Amino acid sequence: MEHLGTHRHGDGILGGDRRSCGECEIRDLTFCSVLTAEEMDRVRACRTEVQFAARHTIFHEDDEAEHLFNVTSGVVKLYKLLADGRRQITGFLFAGEFLGLAANRTYAYTAETVTAAKLCRFSRRRLVMLFDEWPHLEKHLLGIAASELIAAQDQMVLLGRKTAREKMASFILKMSERAEARGQDGNPVTLPMNRADIGDYLGLTIETVSRTLTQLKNKGVISLMDSGHILLSRREELDDLAEGF
Amino acid sequence: MEHLGTHRHGDGILGGDRRSCGECEIRDLTFCSVLTAEEMDRVRACRTEVQFAARHTIFHEDDEAEHLFNVTSGVVKLYKLLADGRRQITGFLFAGEFLGLAANRTYAYTAETVTAAKLCRFSRRRLVMLFDEWPHLEKHLLGIAASELIAAQDQMVLLGRKTAREKMASFILKMSERAEARGQDGNPVTLPMNRADIGDYLGLTIETVSRTLTQLKNKGVISLMDSGHILLSRREELDDLAEGF
DNA sequence: CGTATGGTTGAGTCCGTTCAAACTGAGTGG
DNA sequence: CCACTCAGTTTGAACGGACTCAACCATACG
Numbered sequence: 001m002e003h004l005g006t007h008r009h010g011d012g013i014l015g016g017d018r019r020s021c022g023e024c025e026i027r028d029l030t031f032c033s034v035l036t037a038e039e040m041d042r043v044r045a046c047r048t049e050v051q052f053a054a055r056h057t058i059f060h061e062d063d064e065a066e067h068l069f070n071v072t073s074g075v076v077k078l079y080k081l082l083a084d085g086r087r088q089i090t091g092f093l094f095a096g097e098f099l100g101l102a103a104n105r106t107y108a109y110t111a112e113t114v115t116a117a118k119l120c121r122f123s124r125r126r127l128v129m130l131f132d133e134w135p136h137l138e139k140h141l142l143g144i145a146a147s148e149l150i151a152a153q154d155q156m157v158l159l160g161r162k163t164a165r166e167k168m169a170s171f172i173l174k175m176s177e178r179a180e181a182r183g184q185d186g187n188p189v190t191l192p193m194n195r196a197d198i199g200d201y202l203g204l205t206i207e208t209v210s211r212t213l214t215q216l217k218n219k220g221v222i223s224l225m226d227s228g229h230i231l232l233s234r235r236e237e238l239d240d241l242a243e244g245f
Numbered sequence: 246m247e248h249l250g251t252h253r254h255g256d257g258i259l260g261g262d263r264r265s266c267g268e269c270e271i272r273d274l275t276f277c278s279v280l281t282a283e284e285m286d287r288v289r290a291c292r293t294e295v296q297f298a299a300r301h302t303i304f305h306e307d308d309e310a311e312h313l314f315n316v317t318s319g320v321v322k323l324y325k326l327l328a329d330g331r332r333q334i335t336g337f338l339f340a341g342e343f344l345g346l347a348a349n350r351t352y353a354y355t356a357e358t359v360t361a362a363k364l365c366r367f368s369r370r371r372l373v374m375l376f377d378e379w380p381h382l383e384k385h386l387l388g389i390a391a392s393e394l395i396a397a398q399d400q401m402v403l404l405g406r407k408t409a410r411e412k413m414a415s416f417i418l419k420m421s422e423r424a425e426a427r428g429q430d431g432n433p434v435t436l437p438m439n440r441a442d443i444g445d446y447l448g449l450t451i452e453t454v455s456r457t458l459t460q461l462k463n464k465g466v467i468s469l470m471d472s473g474h475i476l477l478s479r480r481e482e483l484d485d486l487a488e489g490f
Numbered sequence: 491c492g493t494a495t496g497g498t499t500g501a502g503t504c505c506g507t508t509c510a511a512a513c514t515g516a517g518t519g520g
Numbered sequence: 521c522c523a524c525t526c527a528g529t530t531t532g533a534a535c536g537g538a539c540t541c542a543a544c545c546a547t548a549c550g
Contacts, residue, residue, distance in 0.1 A: 080402050083488050088402040102394040109398060135380040138387060145390035149347040152397035153354060157325050157333040159404035160448030164506065195529065203405030208506055210530055227514095227529065243328050409538065440497065453538055455498055472497060472546095491550100498545070505539090513530065520523085 020049070029096025029182065030070050030120075034140045039130075046126035051118045058111040058119070065107050067121045068100035074117025075192045078109045079200065089201040090155075092193060094182060098144055100124065114193045159203045162244070167202040168212045169242035172222065172230060188231040195227070216241075265294065274341025274427065275315050275365075279385045284375075291371035296363045303356040303364070310352050312366045313345035319362025320437045323354045324445065334446040335400075337438060339427060343389055345369065359438045404448045407489070412447040413457040414487035417467065417475060433476040440472075461486075 021044050027033055035043060049072070052058060058069070061080060076093040090109055093099055102108050103124075131138045158170055172189055180186035191198070195206045202209070213230075216222045221238050223231040232238060266289050272278055280288060294317070297303065303314070306325060321338040335354055338344055347353050348369070376383045403412055417434055425431035436443070440451045447454070458475075461467045466483050468476040477483060 078398075080398060082402065082406060083490065086406045086489070088405045090398045090401050102391055102398065104391075104395070108395045131384070132380070135377070135383060138380060138383055139376070142383060142387045142390060145387060145394060146347055146349075148394055149390060149397065150349070150353045152394065152401070153323075153325060153335045153347065156335050156397070156400055156404055157327065159401055160333045160445075161327060161331045194527095200405075205507060206529080207508085207531085211506090214530075244331070245328065439495095450539060451497080452499085452540085456538090459498075494547100494549085496545105496547085498543105500543080501541090503538105503540075505537100506535105507537090508535070509533090511530105511532080514528085516526090516528105518523100518525080520521105 021047070024072070026072055026096045031098065031137065031140050031144070032070075034136055035134075039134060039137075042130060043122075043127075046123045046130075048121045049118060050121045052113045052116065054113055054115050054117075056113045058113065059107050061108065061110045062106045065100065065103035065105060066124055068103075068124050068127055069098070069111075069122070070120040071095055071097050071099070072118045072120055075114040076111055076117055076119070077114050077193065077197060077201075078111050080109050087200045088203070089197060091151075092197075092201065094178060096182065098141075101141065101145055101148070114197065164202075164204055164208050164212045165215065166242055166244050167204065168209065168216060169221075169238050171198065171202055172232070173235075173238055173242055176232060187235070188225060188229050191228050191230060266292070269317070271317055271341045276343065276382065276385050276389070277315075279381055280379075284379060284382075287375060288367075288372075291368045291375075293366045294363060295366045297358045297361065299358055299360050299362075301358045303358065304352050306353065306355045307351045310345065310348035310350060311369055313348075313369050313372055314343070314356075314367070315365040316340055316342050316344070317363045317365055320359040321356055321362055321364070322359050322438065322442060322446075323356050325354050332445045333448070334442060336396075337442075337446065339423060341427065343386075346386065346390055346393070359442065409447075409449055409453050409457045410460065411487055411489050412449065413454065413461060414466075414483050416443065416447055417477070418480075418483055418487055421477060432480070433470060433474050436473050436475060 021027075021032070021040055024032070032040065032043065052074075058076065059065075059067070071093050073095050076099065077089050078091045078093070078099065079087050079089040081087050092114065099111060100107070131141070158167055162170065172191075175191060176186040176189045179189060184190075193201075195209045198204075199206050199209045204212075213222070213224060216238075217224050219237075221232070221234045221241065223233055225231055266272075266277070266285055269275075269277065277285065277288065297319075303321065304310075304312070316338050318340050321344065322334050323336045323338070323344065324332050324334040326332050337359065344356055345352070376386070403415055407415065417436075420436060421431040421434045424434060429435075438446075440454045443449075444451050444454045449457075458467070458469060461483075462469055464482075466477075466479045466486065468478055470476055
């Protein structure tokens with residue numbers, strides 16, 4: 001079924017596209033920004049651009065970790081499953097963001113597209129060899145890892161100690177900030193993921209996500225333009241709600 | 246009060262102890278294991294051994310991040326607070342483990358001793374300079390960061406999707422595994438932290454921690470020798486409980 | 491001894507879940 | 521154009537697991 005969809009919708013690997021790094025619009029958002037022109041050539045040699053339809057699995061937890069990726073467009077989610085199907089989404093990735101760093105020999109999580117998405121796919125083996133040659137690239141990666149660790153700790157606070165309302169408020173604000181960091185409009189916020197994904201990211205059920213959003217709407221701090229577009233009517237009040245005031 | 250305690254119990258900084266790296270018993274557990282003898286000398290020059298009593302704050306969230314640390318003995322906890330005092334402990338650190346990596350210009354969390362503890366304290370500025378000279382050290386740090394990210398994701402699954410019983414079972418097992426990785430006995434497990442700390446690590450209250458432990462005891466999968474020492478009577482069953490069977 | 495700290499146990503409450511039903515909007519086909 | 525479907529969302533009612541508040545117990549310490 002997945003295979004049928006793969007071919008029909010034209011997702012899956014578009015092999016051998018190694019031209020477009022020069023015109024890459026999101027270069028400044030990625031680790032490519034720290035590379036010189038000559039280094040870029042070397043990196044391009046171990047790169048393939050791949051493209052997937054929405055809801056396509058990029059790799060599974062425990063798969064052999066052959067590749068590293070940069071998201072160039074669209075949205076990707078990372079998640080882990082418990083034996084009975086309970087799911088925890090550990091992160092959403094947008095254009096410019098890196099995935100695969102947390103990998104050992106095998107991936108520690110499943111990666112799946114939320115929307116249609118394009119990614120730069122690198123041979124893990126060959127990219128790691130370049131790390132050895134270019135310490136400044138490794139340094140940059142260490143910086144990325146450090147900020148992801150901080151983000152992970154914030155998420156632990158959210159999951160362990162925040163109420164449903166605080167979780168939703170924090171989530172909306174974070175999505176808004178990240179959109180702005182990418183140079184997009186932070187208000188209204190676009191939530192490309194569905195309620196199930198939001199719930200599995202925040203440790204809530206679909207129903208609680210929905211109820212909490214209508215509750216915030218009734219309070220007047222947000223407006224739901226449609227289920228995926230939220231207008232922040234009173235941002236300061238939302239800030240307070242996120243921290244528990 | 247904290248200051249009184251500081252002086253009376255002899256915790257706080259023991260300045261200038263730069264002799265003992267040679268006899269360091271936990272060298273193999275730390276990043277020092279990747280250093281040559283000459284490199285060790287350079288590292289020693291930016292090192293001070295510090296020692297704290299139990300429940301002493303090593304640094305606060307948002308403090309200027311002047312130092313990086315290796316725990317050499319004892320146990321340290323890292324936590325973040327919400328405005329109203331709710332606390333999420335993001336990790337417990339044992340001998341050989343590194344802290345400060347997630348730091349920006351300021352620390353992202355508070356670090357406090359659980360037991361009396363000794364730490365190797367490094368000047369952040371000077372150690373980072375050494376990173377530039379020794380890419381293999383930086384590479385090692387990147388590896389540490391990557392495994393901490395994986396651990397953080399496991400913790401998100403626990404906090405977001407596991408029940409109290411699954412959380413407790415997972416916690417006990419993880420503590421046992423970590424003790425074994427350090428070369429200590431994994432059964433019985435020693436839990437050096439109190440119930441409040443366990444609760445704040447697992448996203449539970451003190452009472453739920455206590456109740457869940459007695460529940461596991463009544464099931465016969467563990468025995469409580471005393472509140473800090475747990476005998477794993479049926480480890481496989483505990484494994485199952487941790488994953489939700 | 492009395493006090494303090496940490497842990498356990500009990501009773502009642504509540505927030506978020508579960509189960510169920512209704513609603514919405516986009517896509518499809520007659 | 522409308523009926524129908526289907527996935528996603530919203531809303532309602534009842535339940536339950538973890539929390540809150542409170543009392544009690546155990547151990548260490550002056």
